[in-house]
Amino acid sequence: MPVEILEPGLASSIQDRGRPGYYNVGIPPSGAADLRAAAAANLLVGNTPDAAVIESPYMGPVLRFDEPTVVAVTGASMPVMLNGAPAPQWESFAVAAGDQLTFGFLQAGARIYIAVAGGFDVPVVLGSRSTYALGGFGGFEGRNLKKGDVVPIGRSNGVPGKVVPEALRPSYSRDVELRVVLGLYDYRLTDAGRSCLLESEWSLTPVADRTGFRYSGPVLEWEERVQPFGAGSDPSNIVDAGYPVGSIQVPGGVEPIILHRDAVSGGGYAMVASVISADLNLVAQCSPGTRTRFIAVTLDEALRARADSASWELKVRQALDEAA
Amino acid sequence: MTHNIARKSGESRYSWGGDEHLVVQFAEAMSLEVNFTAMAVSKILSEERIPGIVDICPANASLLIRFDPDVVPPAEVEAAVRAAEDKVAGSPSRSVETRIFEVPVWYDDPFTNETGARFRDRHQRPEGNDLEFAAVENDLDSVQAFIDAHSGSPWITSMVGFVAGLPFLFQMVPQERQLELPKYLRPRTDTPALTVGHGGCFACIYSVRGAGGYQMFGVTPVPIFDPEQRLADFSDFMIFFRPGDIVKFRAIDQDEYEAIRAEVEAGTYRYRQRPVTFDLDRFLADPDGYNTELLEALYAS
Numbered sequence: 156m157p158v159e160i161l162e163p164g165l166a167s168s169i170q171d172r173g174r175p176g177y178y179n180v181g182i183p184p185s186g187a188a189d190l191r192a193a194a195a196a197n198l199l200v201g202n203t204p205d206a207a208v209i210e211s212p213y214m215g216p217v218l219r220f221d222e223p224t225v226v227a228v229t230g231a232s233m234p235v236m237l238n239g240a241p242a243p244q245w246e247s248f249a250v251a252a253g254d255q256l257t258f259g260f261l262q263a264g265a266r267i268y269i270a271v272a273g274g275f276d277v278p279v280v281l282g283s284r285s286t287y288a289l290g291g292f293g294g295f296e297g298r299n300l301k302k303g304d305v306v307p308i309g310r311s312n313g314v315p316g317k318v319v320p321e322a323l324r325p326s327y328s329r330d331v332e333l334r335v336v337l338g339l340y341d342y343r344l345t346d347a348g349r350s351c352l353l354e355s356e357w358s359l360t361p362v363a364d365r366t367g368f369r370y371s372g373p374v375l376e377w378e379e380r381v382q383p384f385g386a387g388s389d390p391s392n393i394v395d396a397g398y399p400v401g402s403i404q405v406p407g408g409v410e411p412i413i414l415h416r417d418a419v420s421g422g423g424y425a426m427v428a429s430v431i432s433a434d435l436n437l438v439a440q441c442s443p444g445t446r447t448r449f450i451a452v453t454l455d456e457a458l459r460a461r462a463d464s465a466s467w468e469l470k471v472r473q474a475l476d477e478a479a
Numbered sequence: 480m481t482h483n484i485a486r487k488s489g490e491s492r493y494s495w496g497g498d499e500h501l502v503v504q505f506a507e508a509m510s511l512e513v514n515f516t517a518m519a520v521s522k523i524l525s526e527e528r529i530p531g532i533v534d535i536c537p538a539n540a541s542l543l544i545r546f547d548p549d550v551v552p553p554a555e556v557e558a559a560v561r562a563a564e565d566k567v568a569g570s571p572s573r574s575v576e577t578r579i580f581e582v583p584v585w586y587d588d589p590f591t592n593e594t595g596a597r598f599r600d601r602h603q604r605p606e607g608n609d610l611e612f613a614a615v616e617n618d619l620d621s622v623q624a625f626i627d628a629h630s631g632s633p634w635i636t637s638m639v640g641f642v643a644g645l646p647f648l649f650q651m652v653p654q655e656r657q658l659e660l661p662k663y664l665r666p667r668t669d670t671p672a673l674t675v676g677h678g679g680c681f682a683c684i685y686s687v688r689g690a691g692g693y694q695m696f697g698v699t700p701v702p703i704f705d706p707e708q709r710l711a712d713f714s715d716f717m718i719f720f721r722p723g724d725i726v727k728f729r730a731i732d733q734d735e736y737e738a739i740r741a742e743v744e745a746g747t748y749r750y751r752q753r754p755v756t757f758d759l760d761r762f763l764a765d766p767d768g769y770n771t772e773l774l775e776a777l778y779a780s
Binding site: 176177180181280287290291292335339340362383384387388394396398400402406407419421423424429430431454457 | 494495496497498499500502504506507508509510521533534535536537538539540541542543545548549553638639640641642643644645647649654659660661662664665666668678679680681686687689690692704706717718720
């Protein structure tokens with residue numbers, strides 16, 4: 156039943172919907188960086204949205220299937236080939252024993268998701284199959300996939316030819332707007348510093364992975380103060396605190412970092428805003444050089460965006476059911 | 480400008496971290512008292528087992544709650560935390576059942592020195608290493624004097640996090656004697672596993688290799704995070720440190736470092752540890768006398 160990894164790509168890992176409940180001892184939620192694309196891939200092959208998939212940033216892996224199954228690829232726009240012939244994205248298709256799945260160059264977005272019927276069947280650790288590479292557990296042997304790995308898959312009856320309609324497929328741009336809720340330690344910035352955060356165009360640097368996404372741009376200005384005991388002397392330092400997933404910290408006032416699903420759970424840099432949960436999926440599809448603006452929204456607006464995101468998944472599910 | 484700080488409750492500041500997190504800052508400065516508040520509020524919330532509250536993360540002087548707004552409305556989360564905070568303010572719990580254990584440290588070791596040299600462009604002081612910087616910044620005559628101050632009195636675990644199982648440790652001495660240092664100007668992208676670090680007034684032990692911003696003083700041979708749960712001290716959970724744990728560092732040399740590593744490799748290493756009750760008020764009344772009692776408990780045969 157297994158799948159053999161002939162080439163791993165750059166940092167491919169097994170991810171599901173994540174590992175909630177251990178953030179208080181520093182274990183992040185993990186899970187697919189783009190939860191929506193991963194859920195769609197699973198729905199296409201007849202899995203529940205929480206089955207484990209392969210997430211591959213920037214470059215696809217080369218996979219060989221040891222027995223027939225059904226596969227779907229979603230997320231970043233990247234040519235898919237089955238034994239060298241074009242295969243679709245956002246659509247399930249059958250593979251036969253011995254078939255090879257390969258990928259062309261990235262065209263838009265940043266991360267593809269590969270689902271197989273039955274899901275990738277790695278051990279469940281602390282309630283999840285997601286890889287937490289920094290901690291060395293979860294996923295396939297606690298690490299990113301390597302050449303020669305043989306990954307078991309579960310059994311299920313996937314149906315080929317299921318399609319996510321064009322109208323529901325996301326399009327990925329090199330110019331993005333990320334909605335943020337201001338707050339946390341943003342009172343440490345001057346008014347000019349807060350305005351600068353919101354009014355500047357930021358560029359995603361190559362430091363962009365499952366832990367965090369770092370942006371280049373102008374320097375943010377902090378309020379002068381005598382630092383509180385225990386915080387350290389830089390104006391961007393705070394007494395170490397918990398970091399929300401999606402929070403934006405600005406060490407030294409330069410290069411804001413958005414923490415993502417393998418977030419460090421806490422530390423001593425002031426956070427000034429948080430990307431809303433609906434837009435964390437969009438962050439996952441940004442590649443270095445992406446021009447980015449932060450748009451302030453209220454908590455209520457963030458909750459409405461969350462509901463919109465959930466209704467997208469429902470529409471995908473309905474579209475797949477209707478086609479059956 | 481959208482501002483989401485709802486209102487102040489006493490000294491505390493409540494703020495939303497997106498639509499899945501609430502952060503409560505009990506105070507801006509660190510103290511044992513405020514850390515007790517964070518622990519006590521967390522304990523009450525944990526016991527209430529509110530559906531939709533996913534993670535309750537006490538921090539040094541603050542609290543992070545992660546919740547699922549599809550299950551519990553944010554306003555209900557906030558109300559529950561405010562009620563818990565009021566309850567703690569009304570009847571402060573000032574003692575905690577905990578344990579004390581020893582962590583051996585090879586100070587001024589080659590692993591952290593090499594890493595420090597590699598990231599010198601992110602450091603305040605181009606010359607020397609982090610220990611020399613630490614001695615100068617704390618008005619101590621020598622690196623040895625700094626090591627003596629660092630390993631001479633116990634520390635309490637005020638927070639566990641950053642990465643899996645990493646403890647933040649607050650030195651149990653009067654504030655004027657606490658070691659205090661800035662973090663690196665910009666975080667490193669690498670830190671050896673089991674590095675003993677320091678930032679602000681906190682020590683830490685890096686549980687895994689990775690990014691970090693703390694000054695680096697040495698390494699311990701003792702695991703603090705063991706996903707394979709090989710050692711007996713990890714049979715219950717892959718993470719050793721818990722908030723409230725009291726730690727005594729002990730300086731060791733390279734030979735002892737290697738001897739302990741061999742015990743760890745063989746799977747035979749056991750922490751020296753003893754259960755203790757930590758009484759905040761007794762400590763505050765006589766820190767040195769109280770620490771002597773704690774260390775006697777640790778080293779009693």
